[in-house]
Amino acid sequence: MVARFVRWLLCLVGLVIIGFGAFYVVTAPSPLPASHWANLGDPDIKNGEMVFWAGGCTSCHAAPGAKGDAKLVLSGGLALASPFGTFHVPNISPDEKAGLGNWTLADFGSAMKRGVGKNGEHLYPSFPYGSYARMSDKDVNDLWGFLKTLPKSDHVAPPHELPFPFNIRLALGGWKFLYFNDQPRIVLANADDKIRRGQYLVEGPGHCSECHTPRDALGGFLRDQWLAGAPNPEGKGNIPDITPGSKAIGSWSAADIATYLETGFTPDYDSAGGSMAEVQQNIAHLPATDREAIAAYLKALPAR
């Protein structure tokens, strides 16, 4: 009887170990190999700067409230509140000790496109790599070239304040397994080059969905409500629906949307507020053709 029970117990323990082992194999961090980044050549720094503004890195990685040139000092320090706890955004300036000074392009590329840190750990998706994963290798190379030209800062951000189980990075593999991929988010039949460029900017570097798309309880996007508006993580009200036919921008022309992204003014001469104000100021650095492409993509989305 006892022997039978012991055998049963061992069997159960074995299954649990296999279970965790399988979880780990399926969900282990998977950086891109260094060879993936080997043949990209010299970065185009000017394009890297455009990717930087499209990606809005400064909104999270500069010191809170930074203005003008201080926006280019990526010292970290912003505290990002979330339903899972508070994240303290790290220093990504070229400082050797406090920042990314001794990272390689391959290290940086795996962070951007796989959400894997320099020590092979999973990164939290509060760093919107779920969107950045859609970026081209060329843009990642150019962005890396540009970041290396920015000033160093020796500021060290405090550790994140996350309760158990959210403080376990290994568990992020489960999130990635469920939600992480680099495929287009919306199938657009007959999209022309302009719409495709807009799709790339919105779904990739621009990470517009991180605020404008609602999520399920585990933080995955509700794909059938793509960009259709979401509760505001800052607490008050909702982030607007930006699909065609929405109450917010349904009556706007593509030119109205492009003007809003350039100047911050709506067709009624209201100005962009909340977290959109910074997004708009970043997007204002892009060439006009890119803002027109973003507007064309938003107009091409299926209405909800």
Ligand code: HEC
């Ligand atoms: C919405 C806020 C936000 C934006 C926008 C953002 N980041 Fe981050 N980033 C974070 C947070 C939070 C972390 C910490 C993640 C973690 O600890 O796992 C982070 C981590 C990183 C890391 C890893 C640093 C390390 O020490 O491991 C890199 C590299 C990085 N970000 C680069 C960028 C770049 C480049 C951009 C712009 C294209 C960008 N980030 C935009 C919030 C952001």
Ligand code: HEC
């Ligand atoms: C950090 C969160 C965040 C991100 C990222 C973001 N938005 Fe917004 N967006 C907002 C908020 C908040 C508002 C409401 C602004 C207001 O109340 O004035 C808004 C408003 C808008 C509006 C105007 C809607 C209206 O009714 O006035 C448009 C258009 C828009 N966003 C497009 C975009 C595009 C395109 C991107 C990606 C390039 C983007 N947003 C990324 C938070 C965000």
